[in-house]
Amino acid sequence: MTITEIRAQFPILNTQVYGKPLVYLDNAATAQRPEAVVDCWKQLVEGSNANIHRAVHHLAAQATDAYEGARDRVRSFLNASAREEIIFTSGATASINLLASSFGQVFVNQGDEVIVSACEHHSNIVPWQLLCERKGAILKVLEPEEDGLLSVQKLQTLLTPRTKIVAIAHISNVLGLVNPVKELVAVCHSAGIPVLVDGAQGVVHEKIDVQDLDCDFYAFSGHKIYAATGTGVLYGKKKWLEAMPPYMGGGEMIETVKFSGTTYAPLPMKFEAGTQNFNAVPTLVPALDFAESARESKEVQQEQKAILDYVYTALTENDQIVLYGSNRQARIPLFSFAVKGVHHEDLALILDKMGIAVRSGQMCAEPLMDYLGVTGLLRVSFAPYNTLEEAKYFIKSLNRAIEMLV
Amino acid sequence: MTLEEKKQEIIEDFSLYDEWLDKYEYLIELGKSLEPFPEEKKTEDRLIKGCQSRVWLDAEEKEGKLYFTADSDAIITKGIISLLISVYSGRTREEIAADDFGFVAEIGLKENLSPTRANGLVSMINTIKNLAENGR
Numbered sequence: 001m002t003i004t005e006i007r008a009q010f011p012i013l014n015t016q017v018y019g020k021p022l023v024y025l026d027n028a029a030t031a032q033r034p035e036a037v038v039d040c041w042k043q044l045v046e047g048s049n050a051n052i053h054r055a056v057h058h059l060a061a062q063a064t065d066a067y068e069g070a071r072d073r074v075r076s077f078l079n080a081s082a083r084e085e086i087i088f089t090s091g092a093t094a095s096i097n098l099l100a101s102s103f104g105q106v107f108v109n110q111g112d113e114v115i116v117s118a119c120e121h122h123s124n125i126v127p128w129q130l131l132c133e134r135k136g137a138i139l140k141v142l143e144p145e146e147d148g149l150l151s152v153q154k155l156q157t158l159l160t161p162r163t164k165i166v167a168i169a170h171i172s173n174v175l176g177l178v179n180p181v182k183e184l185v186a187v188c189h190s191a192g193i194p195v196l197v198d199g200a201q202g203v204v205h206e207k208i209d210v211q212d213l214d215c216d217f218y219a220f221s222g223h224k225i226y227a228a229t230g231t232g233v234l235y236g237k238k239k240w241l242e243a244m245p246p247y248m249g250g251g252e253m254i255e256t257v258k259f260s261g262t263t264y265a266p267l268p269m270k271f272e273a274g275t276q277n278f279n280a281v282p283t284l285v286p287a288l289d290f291a292e293s294a295r296e297s298k299e300v301q302q303e304q305k306a307i308l309d310y311v312y313t314a315l316t317e318n319d320q321i322v323l324y325g326s327n328r329q330a331r332i333p334l335f336s337f338a339v340k341g342v343h344h345e346d347l348a349l350i351l352d353k354m355g356i357a358v359r360s361g362q363m364c365a366e367p368l369m370d371y372l373g374v375t376g377l378l379r380v381s382f383a384p385y386n387t388l389e390e391a392k393y394f395i396k397s398l399n400r401a402i403e404m405l406v
Numbered sequence: 407m408t409l410e411e412k413k414q415e416i417i418e419d420f421s422l423y424d425e426w427l428d429k430y431e432y433l434i435e436l437g438k439s440l441e442p443f444p445e446e447k448k449t450e451d452r453l454i455k456g457c458q459s460r461v462w463l464d465a466e467e468k469e470g471k472l473y474f475t476a477d478s479d480a481i482i483t484k485g486i487i488s489l490l491i492s493v494y495s496g497r498t499r500e501e502i503a504a505d506d507f508g509f510v511a512e513i514g515l516k517e518n519l520s521p522t523r524a525n526g527l528v529s530m531i532n533t534i535k536n537l538a539e540n541g542r
Contacts, residue, residue: 018426342481343481345459346483349519361458405434
């Protein structure tokens with residue numbers, strides 16, 4: 001697949017904003033949807049809209065096949081060992097809330113410890129905070145190394161016999177660095193501690209093999225990987241999912257319901273209460289197909305590398321700019337930075353008028369902002385449909401914006 | 407200059423620029439030329455709530471007229487608050503309370519801000535009105 005072919009699949013990229021061509025560099029917040037995803041959704045709504053699993057009629061069978069087909073596709077995408085290990089949720093946030101609640105109910109008690117890193121998105125902090133408050137447990141914080149990466153050394157100093165779970169990002173949504181997840185998992189496992197990997201960013205950039213990573217849980221959102229909004233996944237090893245109680249009650253998560261006591265459906269239905277997002281979940285199939293073929297495209301790989309090199313050099317060679325997360329090797333084309341003496345919001349506003357969509361602020365990572373000693377940052381995040389030309393236009397526009405503001 | 411004349415002047419100033427980028431440059435200049443705001447006045451009670459960047463506003467009453475001073479850590483926001491206080495400083499409480507702040511719409515300011523900034527602008531206007539109606 002060439003980049004020209006890829007761009008042709010995303011009509012939104014032809015949008016003009018304020019008379020200028022749109023340059024969309026806020027992909028870490030949400031990616032755009034290719035036509036195949038939109039078509040899939042449209043076909044489901046127009047052609048096979050029926051509630052899944054229960055009914056015996058034709059449409060319901062089609063809708064159920066599409067929904068369960070998506071489960072098989074996610075299983076192969078993550079290389080999970082069984083389809084029962086794939087739980088559909090409304091997004092990574094919901095996945096982590098489910099886990100914190102259900103896992104925590106059984107495995108976390110008063111005085112126990114939960115570890116999260118300082119680089120986490122709020123969605124991988126607050127559910128654990130809520131759990132710790134509920135249970136009288138202690139939330140411990142793993143700080144990154146100087147270069148922004150999480151390390152085995154620092155993690156080891158935090159692990160104790162009271163540690164019940166470790167929750168870390170595969171790639172921080174602010175720093176854009178691929179953490180050594182496999183090594184971190186191994187260290188936790190040697191102490192018998194399970195690990196959740198927040199893969200909201202990781203799944204977009206890395207080839208994921210949950211069996212190779214050996215993580216116990218992996219969470220991601222559909223919308224960041226080109227699928228419809230309101231879709232998400234929690235992967236969990238069967239042994240853990242089976243030991244966890246249901247999160248929500250009602251709908252298809254039951255086996256039998258009696259006032260004397262209810263028994264629950266087997267995995268994965270046990271965790272899928274209520275009417276599922278059956279029009280949207282199947283869009284994961286074309287979305288993951290696209291993500292895979294874009295990732296395997298030689299041209300995309302070269303362009304992404306060229307963008308990474310160009311933007312990294314431009315940002316680090318400029319004395320006015322401070323790039324956060326200095327590690328070069330582990331970086332994906334996602335950059336968060338500050339310009340000395342200039343407010344990030346001013347830059348974002350001016351770049352917007354130049355047609356460039358960037359993110360400014362705390363990026364749902366207030367504790368990381370505090371750790372870095374900033375009130376907010378500017379972030380640009382590139383996708384396979386972005387070009388080196390756009391990266392150059394961004395740097396040129398950034399320099400012009402800085403000139404206006406300083 | 408009366409309140410109406412001042413508003414008209416700003417509407418005319420804004421109409422000189424076709425592009426919003428140029429209008430931002432104008433706001434940035436306004437922000438940069440705003441009188442320094444004393445550090446000790448940057449207190450919680452002077453902070454305008456509902457803005458993404460921090461904005462402080464202070465009012466003093468002299469001979470029946472309100473005089474505003476302000477600051478922000480973001481320069482375009484500072485330009486916007488500077489614009490507002492250049493219009494409403496030196497007016498009576500009654501004048502300000504009776505005004506509909508319609509000129510903001512006429513220059514298209516609110517529509518051209520991000521939703522969070524537009525909310526911030528509304529908060530700035532409400533704070534000025536509140537100060538006029540209720541005092542601090």
